[in-house]
Amino acid sequence: MSKNTPKAIRGTQDIFGADAESFAFVVETFERVRKLYRFRRVEMPVFEKTEVFSRAIGETTDVVSKEMYSFEDRGGDSLTLRPEFTAGIARAYLTNGWQQHAPLKVATHGPLFRYERPQKGRYRQFHQIDAEIIGAAEPQADVELLAMADQLLRELGIEGVTLNLNTLGDVASREAWRAGLIEYFSKVRGDLSEDSQERLEKNPLRILDSKDPRDKAFLADAPKIDEFLSDEALAFFENVTSGLDAAGVKWTRAESLVRGLDYYRHTAFEFIPDEGSAAADALGAQSTVLGGGRYDGLIESLGGSVTPAVGWAAGIERLAMLVGEKEAAPLHASIVPIGENGAKVAASLASFLRMHDLSVDVAFRGNMKKRMTRANDAGAFFALILGDDEIASRKVAVKNLRTGDQSLCSFDDVAVVLSEAVEGEEMARVARKFRGSGGFAGKERHPFSNY
RNA sequence: GCGAUCGUAGCUCAGUUGGUUAGAGCGCCGGUUUGUGGUACCGGAGGUCGGGGGUUCGAGACCCCUCGAUCGCCCCA
Structure with a gap:
């Protein structure tokens, strides 16, 4: 810095x-x-x-x-x-x-x-x-x-x-209690911590949650609010x-x-x-x-x-x-464009898929190997590879980054195919998590069931 | 406001009783492989050692001051 x-x-x-x-x-x-x-x-x-x-x-x-x-x-x-x-x-x-x-x-x-x-x-x-x-x-x-x-x-x-x-x-209960506490603690004033001696003037109720052992000795026998309610x-x-x-x-x-x-x-x-x-x-x-x-x-x-x-x-x-570590929302697909033409089509494809409620990143930095690495590190379910060959045939290469399986998918079908595949991945993910947590077992019986 | 502990690379940390050119792991960048991630190997960049002053032939290390962080006290809306 x-x-x-x-x-x-x-x-x-x-x-x-x-x-x-x-x-x-x-x-x-x-x-x-x-x-x-x-x-x-x-x-x-x-x-x-x-x-x-x-x-x-x-x-x-x-x-x-x-x-x-x-x-x-x-x-x-x-x-x-x-x-x-x-x-x-x-x-x-x-x-x-x-x-x-x-x-x-x-x-x-x-x-x-x-x-x-x-x-x-x-x-x-x-x-x-x-x-x-x-x-x-x-x-x-x-x-x-x-x-x-x-x-x-x-x-x-x-x-x-x-x-x-x-x-x-x-108001009346509280004031009576306060007076009772002042009376009680005043008798042992000299044995209280310095802080609590000051509290006695300013805020006697606060003596009750003092952390000082000198004060704690007197807390058990201090007057209770219940006596004044x-x-x-x-x-x-x-x-x-x-x-x-x-x-x-x-x-x-x-x-x-x-x-x-x-x-x-x-x-x-x-x-x-x-x-x-x-x-x-x-x-x-x-x-x-x-x-x-x-x-x-x-x-x-x-x-x-x-x-x-x-x-x-x-x-x-x-x-x-x-609450512990929380997973970020999963990334559905990372688009890996190759070449200038790929970059342009990638922008269009990303926009199209996002409108279909899919989360999409575009890996725009580095060579292809780097882009694949980034797709993987981002936790994407799929890498969508978009080079001149694919664009020429109006297709995109869809690679499942969990299994390594790869196949071609036409531009016309890609949103539907991906949505269905993502649903499967999400369910598998939730199922894995749920299995790990033991599900809802152990939740206690609600009192309503007694009525 | 008070007290204790701590400040070394982007991050986590080594660094011997004060001794030459300050290190490691992770991360980052590049390469082995110019259209395919996870693994492995090779290389590289990155530090005025929080800042200032002092002691010393010599300070990342010792002393003083200062800034910052962490944890605690006070307070707690």
Whole structure:
């Protein structure tokens, strides 16, 4: 690399090859599943006025003061590259009058930006998939959202990940719990880690997921949210859990799972790799695969009327790390033209075959041997050889690169002949793969069969 | 913001207590074969050893600074 070549920005990634295939597989699977649940696609701006995020998240938090990509535009307004989807969607909900569609189910995906030190599974520009239900206070909304998340992870083939579920209760429950935690931890203040002594002032709930062994000693006996839940909050949580059971979504109660920000109410959840699983190893310190919760307080903070909402987001890169290697779509045919005339006819043949839904590459570099090599390396099912002899007789030489068989095929028949042959190759390929995976055996019985 | 580890060819990495002209595998290009891939053999291109300064007769190696990467801490929307 020349020393005057500009470098990429810290924390950005150039995704290519196998990683890019995995990334695309995650997005395509998300798009497919989200349609099954009838979440409507939205496209959002990647930047907003800074206040959209600072008001939603809280002016004084570290998140807003240190970890956003903010800048002034030429008019002097402070703008911020979106660090999350939720605040922007909430803003759009209010500015576009989407209340008329409530309860509104929307989904989106794309790049997000956070000014943080990069590490495994954390980048400054990263990508998330996101799903929200806005304007629904019913626990069924939480259930539906979680069922979609669960199905998505299954369809991605991700194993060893469990839904960790908690409730933070309503405002009164949450505040009472917070007070209880402050009282409890204040008594042992001197024995807590320095970080947790600070958390005691700023965000006492966060002490519960401290990694410091000095803190862990006190966690087991810390007050639980359940002691503070109002009857309504308890009933809400029970509706969520029974709904999950009915939908066949496995979950585990995580009493110390909390959220850092104040607008969260009721349901909070994270899909987390089981300890010792391959997924846990793959993700390092960034263990949450998909997370979210109910944020009934957020839309109010942007000047809207009280609007209940629930949502989740998941990092595409993290999911991609867990889905394994994905094959690129197969190449049906590589055209190997010989000579100037061959090049011209090849362009025509390629266009013709692509219109018949066949994937086609033209090997235009090097001598014929080189072109055959490239056809082979690209994984093409067939090489289509097109020289003066073939063109003169309006035929193309079709070589099966698996078997080595070669025969001539007329221009008139080539699209049909290839389509049929490709179908056979695809089926053989899928069959090979399916045999290797053990098929659908082992899928668990769905709870619906018990009704 | 803090800490640890690491920067040698396009990629993955060797490189002895500091010693002559910095190596290998893969990849790339060409040839054995000018109309036939996978294998084999032969040849070739490609490096200011991240950058700057210092120690030394001599630095890829040692020291300082700097930039970058990785992993972790803080934070986590």
